[in-house]
Amino acid sequence: xLTLLSLLQVHRDWPGDELAGRLEVSPRTLRRxxxxxxxxxxxxxxxxxxxxxxxxxxGADLPPLLxxxxxxxxxxxALAVAPASGADIVEGAVRALATIRQVLPVRLRHRIxxxxxxxTAARTTVDPEVLVQVGRAVSARExxxxxxxxxxxxxxxxxxxxxxxxxxxxxxxxxPERTDWxxxxxxxxxxxxxxxxxxxxxxxxxxxxxxxxAARFKGSDVEDVWPCTGTVELRCxxxxxxxxxxxxxxxxxxDAERCRLTTGSWSWEALAARFAGFGVDFTVVGPPALRAxxxxxxxxxxxxxx
Numbered sequence: 001x002l003t004l005l006s007l008l009q010v011h012r013d014w015p016g017d018e019l020a021g022r023l024e025v026s027p028r029t030l031r032r033x034x035x036x037x038x039x040x041x042x043x044x045x046x047x048x049x050x051x052x053x054x055x056x057x058x059g060a061d062l063p064p065l066l067x068x069x070x071x072x073x074x075x076x077x078a079l080a081v082a083p084a085s086g087a088d089i090v091e092g093a094v095r096a097l098a099t100i101r102q103v104l105p106v107r108l109r110h111r112i113x114x115x116x117x118x119x120t121a122a123r124t125t126v127d128p129e130v131l132v133q134v135g136r137a138v139s140a141r142e143x144x145x146x147x148x149x150x151x152x153x154x155x156x157x158x159x160x161x162x163x164x165x166x167x168x169x170x171x172x173x174x175x176p177e178r179t180d181w182x183x184x185x186x187x188x189x190x191x192x193x194x195x196x197x198x199x200x201x202x203x204x205x206x207x208x209x210x211x212x213x214a215a216r217f218k219g220s221d222v223e224d225v226w227p228c229t230g231t232v233e234l235r236c237x238x239x240x241x242x243x244x245x246x247x248x249x250x251x252x253x254x255d256a257e258r259c260r261l262t263t264g265s266w267s268w269e270a271l272a273a274r275f276a277g278f279g280v281d282f283t284v285v286g287p288p289a290l291r292a293x294x295x296x297x298x299x300x301x302x303x304x305x306x
Contacts, residue, residue: 002067003023006068006071007022008054013047014055015049015052016030042056043056044056044057069108073112077112079097079100089128092128124168126187133191134146134162138159141200142194142196142198144159146190146191152190158173158176159172160201163209165213168187169185169186170213171189172204183213205222211223218264228264228266228268228271228289229263230285231286233282233285234258234280235257236257236258237259248263249261268292269297271293272294276301
């Protein structure tokens with residue numbers, strides 16, 4: 001019955017045969033479970049047609065929330081890791097988790113208790129009310145006015161997406177004044193009075209707001225890739241540097257004493273310095289731009305050493 005409810009909540013019309021097949025039950029069992037949900041207050045409309053069907057109708061009154069086992073565990077885990085989200089909702093999450101634990105069956109309490117999560121709080125947190133106001137402007141396609149930064153410099157933008165990344169929240173917006181996309185840290189935003197001015201959304205470059213924000217942090221225009229990528233052969237075992245690599249780095253062991261590393265950075269000289277930072281001898285495999293950057297960084301470090 002709970003699985004039936006989760007399927008109906010995707011807000012689409014379900015033919016009776018397809019729904020029974022997804023649930024692996026008979027049409028008779030399906031009708032009985034639909035009647036039980038109706039008895040709990042869920043408004044489920046019957047559809048006409050050769051095989052009939054069902055649709056969950058919107059209603060003014062919310063019946064008691066029901067979750068299947070996987071949904072309940074997912075909610076509990078999400079609440080447990082809330083301190084790392086960057087939103088200032090730790091106290092509310094703790095109380096909500098305690099409430100959910102009280103009403104869970106014993107078998108689920110044991111499953112959730114087995115996941116003993118210890119989280120590190122984010123370095124910066126966002127006021128939930130600010131998240132709500134910014135999120136409302138994004139969903140309503142409403143021009144957003146806010147003060148930004150310590151001096152609350154006034155800004156006026158067209159908000160397109162809220163993106164959570166590495167314990168921080170960012171607003172991706174089109175800035176008409178600068179005729180370009182801009183990324184703002186939400187913990188530095190102080191919303192002003194709503195403008196009630198609607199705007200027509202623009203297509204986000206690449207079609208993925210999260211990937212576009214990640215690309216900006218790498219100094220790339222659209223794709224979530226480093227603009228400068230190179231390869232070197234380091235004179236050390238692969239295990240010596242593997243713990244310090246980013247997820248997108250590619251490391252291959254050549255033998256017990258050497259490894260080959262491909263990674264990227266926002267500039268060639270920054271990449272050269274990154275390779276030098278491992279503190280071992282290395283040979284540049286390519287490209288030529290990296291070899292030239294290594295020579296330039298070497299000259300600069302030599303001069304600084306003098």
